[in-house]
Amino acid sequence: MQNRRQFLETLGSMAAVSTAAGASSFGNVRQLRLFAFLPPANTHDRLQPEWYRRKIKQVQDRMKEHKLDAMVLLNATNVIYTTGYFHLPTERPLAALIPANGDPALFIPGLEEDQVKLWWVKDYESYFDYPGPVNRVQWIFQRAAKRGFGGGRIGVEEPTPSRLKHMTQGAPRARIVDASEIIEQLRWIKDEDEIDLMRRAMYFADFTVKAGREFVQQNGTVSEDQILKASADAVADKMSKELNDVVGIGIDAPFGGLVPFGKRSAFPHAIPSKDRLKSGDALILSFGAQVGGYTVECERSFCIGKPNDYAKRLFDAMLAAHDSAAENLKQGAVAEEVDKKSLDQIRKAGFGKFLKHRTGHGIGLEAHESPWIAEGDRTVLQESMTFSCEPGVYDPDWGGFRHSDTVVVRKDKGEIINTYPTRLEDMVIEI
Known part of the structure; x- marks a missing residue:
């Protein structure tokens, strides 16, 4: 296994930023290139x-x-x-x-x-x-x-x-x-200054998921706490180097984030374990970042090795629910109706018994804030509201999948500010 310095040096050399999300393959490593929101030089990373x-x-x-x-x-x-x-x-x-x-x-x-x-x-x-x-x-x-x-x-x-x-x-x-x-x-309702800070935060949240993925690819059968520490070290170093103003960095004790795999990926809020990753596992990398006090989420679900047919069905149901919610987080929609349309995708796929939570929640200065994309919330969505979009499906006998994007409500459909890929072909890690 690489030590921390070797991992960070390798990650830094691989973290080139391009103008679009994409992927290239070499050997067993699938290298992702992420579009990032980069503010002009000498700007502030907080509101003035x-x-x-x-x-x-x-x-x-x-x-x-x-x-x-x-x-x-x-x-x-x-x-x-x-x-x-x-x-x-x-x-x-x-x-x-x-x-x-x-x-x-x-x-x-x-x-x-x-x-x-x-x-x-x-x-x-x-x-x-x-x-x-x-x-x-x-x-x-x-x-x-x-x-x-x-x-x-x-x-x-x-x-x-x-x-x-x-x-x-x-x-x-x-x-x-x-x-x-x-x-x-x-x-x-956020203005564009607030949303720009959230885009800036997403640059770091997307990077943290990338760091976790690269660590797994390079080191194989690692434990959850090792993934957490490597990812947190990488993003803390990056934020320290690149932020012009620091008023809050969202890394929670002990290292930050959720990284359950195997059957524990069916625990939506799993605490870290010493279990070892193995081929055939589902892996969720769930991270947030905070810039200028504003919080965002990036969560991605991976398959360790080629997914079997059952894993594909679970993943496809989750992704259909995610895409439905992102599409329907638009001006004039009713919060609980967005939730129902999203979770119905999982029910229609035959996995309704594996639902454990709502579709999403408001996000901004707090990681969880109102309104709620959930049954019982009749709030009519307005442009420039911001939400997490994170329906999940969790089979306790196998594992679970959940992506989370941060979405801005727009006139015709939600605007996803994450840049990390979501499709299954980009979510396979060979170890």
């Missing part, structure tokens, strides 16, 4: 202050519709979405105050004081630490009240009973209003 100033104005326009005097955001993702202030969420509350007019303010724990000075939001107040002599949510609302919002309507996100108690203790004369839908629905 001007973008967030426009976003604050959009939020304020929605606030006027709801007759709100202010919003206090405590959800870390929503703070990032509206202000761009990336931080490490802990038990210490951190909030953004958005007034009906003017610039936002941040209420932060003291350990953020030096970092916040580097960002565009200059108005902030801090407390020393948590828990402190006064509940910190109560402290935040006391500060909001002192800024003139104590008798007004303050919008908040899905307050729990205990949190609502602390809010009202901090601003007892204010009317606290659940205004969760304002930020949630703004986040649903």
Whole structure:
């Protein structure tokens, strides 16, 4: 087996980028060439202050519709979405105050004081630490009240009973209003700046699947944890070298991703094992990447060696469901109807008993966010929403297949931003 440095050097020499997805064969190795979204030199890999100033104005326009005097955001993702202030969420509350007019303010724990000075939001107040002599949510609302919002309507996100108690203790004369839908629905629809970041992230997600495939081809009967480590090492090195701004890299402990094979490929969220890959196995390489806070998914299902007829039938059913969903993720479609049309492809193939989950979910600043491409979600899709597209089929006595693409809703059909191939002929690995 190659050591890590040898593998990365080999991968780097093979990772040439062309203007189209394709494949070439030499010996038993099928080398893939991937189209990649490459931004101009010296551009940023995160949204800039001007973008967030426009976003604050959009939020304020929605606030006027709801007759709100202010919003206090405590959800870390929503703070990032509206202000761009990336931080490490802990038990210490951190909030953004958005007034009906003017610039936002941040209420932060003291350990953020030096970092916040580097960002565009200059108005902030801090407390020393948590828990402190006064509940910190109560402290935040006391500060909001002192800024003139104590008798007004303050919008908040899905307050729990205990949190609502602390809010009202901090601003007892204010009317606290659940205004969760304002930020949630703004986040649903991405603009082209956000989608460009997702394309940039997909460049790395596609690369990670390629890295995992190359590692398997070169090393044969490897274990899941070895595939995870090799893939994560490769993409971490690449992101470190190529990103101009780093505000989040989506590599989860221990190494990131899901790489089940054999019968364990029928576990949609399989944790890593020490099992050894063998000829005849199904293999799923499931990875995400994050650039500028925006997350994407690339998952591909492979056959180790020539697939038998049963494997082909399972794969074809999965791919038909995937293609149906991607085609139907279009403006005006209803989320649960897209899901039904997709999963019906698997049912029609006779594998309905092997369905274990919905077709997809919203994706953006969070890996899983609303709306849901699932039964029970009647959301009407709008252009520039973004979703995972990942129907799967899982036979517990054999294994499973699942591709996942990240898809942008467009007028006539979904736009897949992944570039990694999906057809069975490109999914065979000889070891």
